[in-house]
Amino acid sequence: MFERAPEMNSPQIEPKRVTLTISQAANHELEVKLAVRYAKDNTWASDPSSDRLVALPQQLLDAYAAWRQNYLVYGRNRGLIVPSHPIETNVSISLDDCDKLKDKFVTEFDRWLSGLTQIRENLLAHVSRAELISFVVQTETNDPQLDLALHRLPWNEWKFIHKHYDTEIALSTKHGPIIRREGGKLRALAICGSYQQPEHQLDLNPDLAALSEHLANSAIELEIWTAEPTQTTKLDLLKKLDRSTYHLLFFCGHSSANNQIQLNDRESISLEDPRFQRILTELRKRGLILAFFNSCEGLGNASILMSAGIPYVVVMKELVHDIVAQEFIKYFLKSAIEPNKPIHLAVNQARSKLQWLDKLPHGDFLPVLFQNPDQPLFYINPISTETPTTPQLSTDEPVKPPTSQWLTRWLFGAKSAPIILGGLVLLSLANLLFFIKTNNSNHQKNVRQISTNDVNSWISAGDRILTGSHEDRDSELGHTYFSSQQYAQSAAAFDRYLGERGRANNPQFVIFSSNAKAYQQVATSGGKILKFATSVPLGNNQEIATEILRGVAQKQIEFNRKSSTLQLVIIIGNDDNSSDKSQKIAQKFVEDPDILAVVGHNASNASEEAAKVYNRQLVMLSPTSFSTKLKKEDRQDSISLLLLPLILL
Template sequence: MQKLVVLNLDGDLSQGIKVTLEIGAEGDRASIEVQGYLTPKPEIIADYELWRTTYRSLANFRLTPVSINVGSSLNEHLNNCRKLNNKLSQQMNSWLNCNSFRPLKEKLLKQLTLDDTVRVLIKTSDTWLRRLPWHLWDFFEDYSQAEVALSAPEYEYLPKSKIDIIKEKVKILAILGNSQGILIDKDRNLLEMLPDAETTFLVEPQRSQLNEQLWEQDWDILFFAGHSSSQEDGKNGNIFINKTDCLTIYELKYALKKAVSKGLQLAIFNSCDGLGLAHQLEDLHIPQIIVMREPVQDLVAQEFLKNFLKKFSSGESMYLAVRESREKLHGIEDQYPCAVCLPIICQNPAAVPPAWKDFFINPQIETSKLQVNKYRTPVQFWWRSVQVVLLSSLIITGLVMGVRSLGLLQPSELKAFDQMMTLRWQEKPDSRFLIITIDEADIQYQNRMNMNMRWSLSDQALAQLLKKLDQYQPRTIGLDIYRDFPVDSNIADLTNRLQKDKRLFAVCKVSAPLDGAPEGTPPAPEIPEQRLSFSDFVADDNEVARRQLLHLTPPLTSPCAAQYAFSLQIALDYLEAKGIKSYINPEGNLQISNVVFKQLKSHTSGYQQVDASGYQVLVNYRSLSSPQNIAQQVSLRDVLNDRINSELVELLKGRIILIGVIAPTTTDYWKTPYSAKVVPNQKLIPGVFVQAHMISQILSAVLDHRPLLWWWPTWVEGLWVWGWSLLGGILAWYIRSPLRLGMAGMIMLLSLSSICFGIFTQAGWIPLIPAALALIATQVAVVSRDVRNR
């Protein structure tokens, strides 16, 4: 099992150290936290300084060469260095076994097994504590799968980086700096032989060259070989990039930050005295850093690099690759004492150490080991990912279209239909109409005039109205008022008028075919059958009239036997006066001139479970500030009292006049797609205005080329939904960052809505809700599959 152990050290060797021990599984928050104390031990500093002085006097390093002046034989000096190292080890273990620290160590040992892979982070800002060779702690003797790293006590979580999903090569930027007095060609050869890697070498570069490379390209690994040094405080360092230029890390601050943001994960400084460099690099939040604790000799640096690259590139974890490569240096300590003490990892605690395969696959994806092992090549992995996206999109599309066919999406699709209907640009009222309205004031007016009221429009008022209208010479008069009673015998002229005026059309109501449904309303006895029509509307479950019923076959028991809708009869009468005929085309659809009124079926776009009996079409309402603004209006009493504007009188010749009741006491009120948008007292509009919209739709389509609402065949809708589902899968496969994927998803939903609305403005009703569901569901499916495979 992989474990993470963190020792937070607050203090120094002279004053004592407060210790917080944290233990948890790799990738999870610490499950155990224990407090302890390490006693002051200043003699460790003295022992380290003595060892350090002895070590640095031994030979030439990857530093300005130092002459040997020891005053005794070389072997004695080497032995002295080893003895000082052993003494330092004993002092450290004695210190780490003090009584105040022992409970922490016992807790640590209880939580680990010898087979655990353990990362031990030493969090401290104290220079001497960072210099100590922590690998000498006897804990690491027992736990062969454990390795230590240094960490700053303060750090930041890394920004999301890199958008690449899979690459063919690990990208390495290798800086070969000032090599005066040292041999770094071996470092270059080792990098050139590295498998699956693309290394760019900068040999003694200028600062501008190095800066440009860090800014412009995406690097996985940064490598440096050459002269370097750290200041005595251990917090600053220099690298000699050529024979004249010496840079601090902060002089490359912004370029290195850019490199980290674009995916830089590992920096290797195979050069001398790197703790000061590491401290500066930690401030820039580079995830992983490998440096040499002290000056290092050529052969030691080359041996460590050779062994580390071999183990790391073959699949070993970075920590264990460092430990094994470091311990292999023990074999050359007869000539290079204390070489094992030199390599050290410096770790940003917010980052997870990468494996070699992680450089090929975006670390945000964290693809499962099973996938990586099974699909070894990028092409195989790419093809497998394509298969996953295709299969997911096909399954999601099938599910969405299946759920849609059951009518479960119909309510949301109709709401989207209404929303798009109300967002369209404004149209002018239809100038072919005049609507004569009868409100409560008109009903009261008839009572005051002692007219014999049997309903909202008395016989006397109707007779006067028709006589007044004669002078305006209208083309068609539609009486959208039920008159299921004969004309008063005292008004014989009205009876004759209703029987013989071919311009006058009236309505009745057809009985519903279901048992127990409301019975219909008989027609006016005086109106001939050819000028009778039904006024029935079809409304959806939410009582919104979105469909226009043009024809039906009434039940035999219905008191109203009319087969054609009031709106159709009015429109056809108006068009016939212009010589325009209607007929049923070979496909069985109503055709007027060259305009086909496509019949609505039970499965039509958003309608998937609807009673489509009779002959129904979708209503393309005129987009107005209010549905009641469909045409100019005057009240009954204004007409009877000759209070019509003279300009309006001139416009009425050859027009359509509709007569209808708008008094609140009537039951003839309907919702439209605009009902959710208008003010509350206008959510329902009188039926005469709905009739006007329906008549206007027919006339505008034939005479003005205003489009009727259209839709795609089911198979085209399926392809459309599948396309968006596939797009969602591709996004989820390509963008694995949750935040960026969410933003991309929002952009795609906005684009989908814009496309659907743009087509709707051209009268096309295409699937919005199913496509949006497929887009989101496929994203979730692809991401969930990755999560399960982690």
């Protein structure tokens, strides 16, 4: 029940895990590392990247302090319980003042993150808005105070993420192993405090009503434990927790920054108590997967719960108004029990609704999800009777088709348009062309003879170096093994080459490695090879060639990972945007009866000359050529698709 629901994940929407790991570096800096992995098998979806940041500049810390001070003053005037915090009470704070300070806090936060240039580029290259992703910021600074300061930052206000992705940014600290559980009914325990003293009184009836309505009515076994206002009840609760199994744990009541939860006016539980930590560890071993503490100042509590191994924890960062807490748990439960709704999106939807609470500003600043980044996506209700769809976040604007957003970002983002175009070409035509090939065995290519001296040195699937490649012993071994059809050894050698510093982004060798693995997969497990070709200007325009090859390499990896019977092999040609070389390379492609289509060529003159050779023998998809001579109505001697100009129109 706790595994990712396979029904909702079509091959086009395979969930990914995005993790930003923050650690201390030299010279008062922080190192930020990005990892993008597939959720299904935890394999890498991109090369890792990293950046350096100044360790929390003073302007950012001052902006947080100013916002928090005004939030407390404004909230206290509207019923927020502020028990012992030193705040100024003789000042007048307006809602507009609070909003301006929030905006300044977010602006300073965004300015600080502007240094993550490599990470932003990597995310845009390998993660699209159409994908379901869990996004976790993991702090590993070995400094609890620094971790706490990082957790207080408004991560879900990061403008870059807002612009490009639909997700909730979770936090993480030291965590335990992942939890797996096979089926069975979910059991939930709700712990509710009880307070009589005026300064402590809370109205928890809405919390209880929401729990009963949404959990009990969803076939979840719900147990509610309410503290007695004046009697000793702590021992009874600890005994219950020590001997029972729960998968969902809720606490509604008072908590504080000293990591205590208040049961009634007299009793509290310290989460740092070794006896309680032992109970938490045992609860996790018996299957506790979500702890939801609907109470104040929960960042310290979240770290303790994560350390005990609970993979999902929801808390409030700051002091929270009673009404905000009531609304949040109601919205969260309503969203979380929807079929196939992962917990991180349920938190996002509930949190986003808090921004509309009148006269209680910045409620959406307060809830935060902590999550074990390795834990499979968690669904309270993972089985849907309807056709599964990709989860969407709450938004005031209509949601545009994901593919259009993906194309638009790449086409108009900068130099990287060929990446997405090359990838779309491969994925959209692979099965179609394979069908045509296998069902038209009488069709033979009518090869137009052109002199091809030295052309073999311009083409490689992994058996030889091309211009622009950097050789060493491992790459040479890779080529040698590939030529002798020792594909497992070839792939291992290419992977060693790519593992060296600065080489991970070399798409030629990524393709060579993928080709070797594809041949090895078919040799050992059966299946069929789908062979495509691409021709790029490696010699005289390495930048654009690299961008095209990156897109092809990425989609080759994704296609081969998802298919157990079909494996893509990519043949690379280096035409240098030369008309003569393009013709000769085109003839070699036509001579190979197994090549199904060609992605390229880059320049219009190269595409035009190559099209004459293909002569209705090969489909040529030209994502970067603007030549109108390639349009079908203008040519009768080739099958070619002018992809980029048509999309732009």
